Amino acid sequence: MTELLDRAEDPARMIRMIILEMEETLVELRASAARSIADAKEMKRAIGRLDEIQISWTDKAELALSKDRDDLAKQALIERQKAADMADGLRAEMDQIHQVLKSYEADIAKLQNKLREARGRQNSIAARLESAVARAKAREMMHGARTLDAFSKFEVLERRADFAEGRAEALGFTxxxxxxxxxxxxxxxxxxxxxxxxxxxxxxx
Incomplete structure (x- = not known):
C-alpha cells in the first residue's frame, strides 16, 4: 500500500480507492457470513428432523420386539443408525461452519477498525491539504509577482495623485x-x- 501511495500521482485519490476496496471487501465478508449462518440454520433444522426420525425408528424397533419380530426390530435399529450417522455428519459440518463464522467475525471487526482508521486519516489528510493550499495561496498573494506589481502600480498612482494635488495648490499661489x-x-x-x-x-x- 505504501509503495502504491509513493508511486501515485494523486495520493488522495489512491486513498479513496483503497477505502472503496476495503468497503467492497467488507460487504463480501458480510455476505459470506450471512450465507454461512443460513447454512447453519438449515443444518440445525435437518438435525432436528433426523433426531425425530431416530425416535421414530426406536419406537418401531420396540414395537417389533414386543411382537417377537426381532428381524424387523433389527432393521429399524439399522435405519435409526443411518439417521444418527447423518445427524452426526451434519453436526460436524455445523462445528466447522461455527469456526468459519468466528473467523469471519474476527476479520470483519479488524477490517472495520482499519476502515475507520483509513477514513480518519483520509479526513485528516484532506484537511491538511486544504490548509496547505490556503496557506500557499495566501503567501502567493502576499509575495507573488501579481501582488508586487499591483503595489508598484499603487505607488505610481499615489505619486500621480501627489503631483495633481501639488499643481492644484500651486495654482492658488500668488x-x-x-x-x-x-x-x-x-x-x-x-x-x-x-x-x-x-x-x-x-x-x-
Whole structure:
C-alpha cells in the first residue's frame, strides 16, 4: 500500500480507492457470513428432523420386539443408525461452519477498525491539504509577482495623485508683485468709495 501511495500521482485519490476496496471487501465478508449462518440454520433444522426420525425408528424397533419380530426390530435399529450417522455428519459440518463464522467475525471487526482508521486519516489528510493550499495561496498573494506589481502600480498612482494635488495648490499661489498690485487696487477702490460717500453727503445737505 505504501509503495502504491509513493508511486501515485494523486495520493488522495489512491486513498479513496483503497477505502472503496476495503468497503467492497467488507460487504463480501458480510455476505459470506450471512450465507454461512443460513447454512447453519438449515443444518440445525435437518438435525432436528433426523433426531425425530431416530425416535421414530426406536419406537418401531420396540414395537417389533414386543411382537417377537426381532428381524424387523433389527432393521429399524439399522435405519435409526443411518439417521444418527447423518445427524452426526451434519453436526460436524455445523462445528466447522461455527469456526468459519468466528473467523469471519474476527476479520470483519479488524477490517472495520482499519476502515475507520483509513477514513480518519483520509479526513485528516484532506484537511491538511486544504490548509496547505490556503496557506500557499495566501503567501502567493502576499509575495507573488501579481501582488508586487499591483503595489508598484499603487505607488505610481499615489505619486500621480501627489503631483495633481501639488499643481492644484500651486495654482492658488500668488506672487509678491501680484499681492502688491492687489493692495493698490484695493486702496483705489477704498478712495473711490470715500469720495462717493462725501459727494452723497454734500448733496444731502
Amino acid at each position: 506672487s509678491l508683485e501680484d499681492q502688491i498690485h492687489e493692495l493698490k487696487a484695493a486702496e483705489k477702490v477704498d478712495a473711490e468709495l470715500e469720495a462717493m460717500k462725501a459727494a452723497l453727503a454734500a448733496r444731502n445737505k
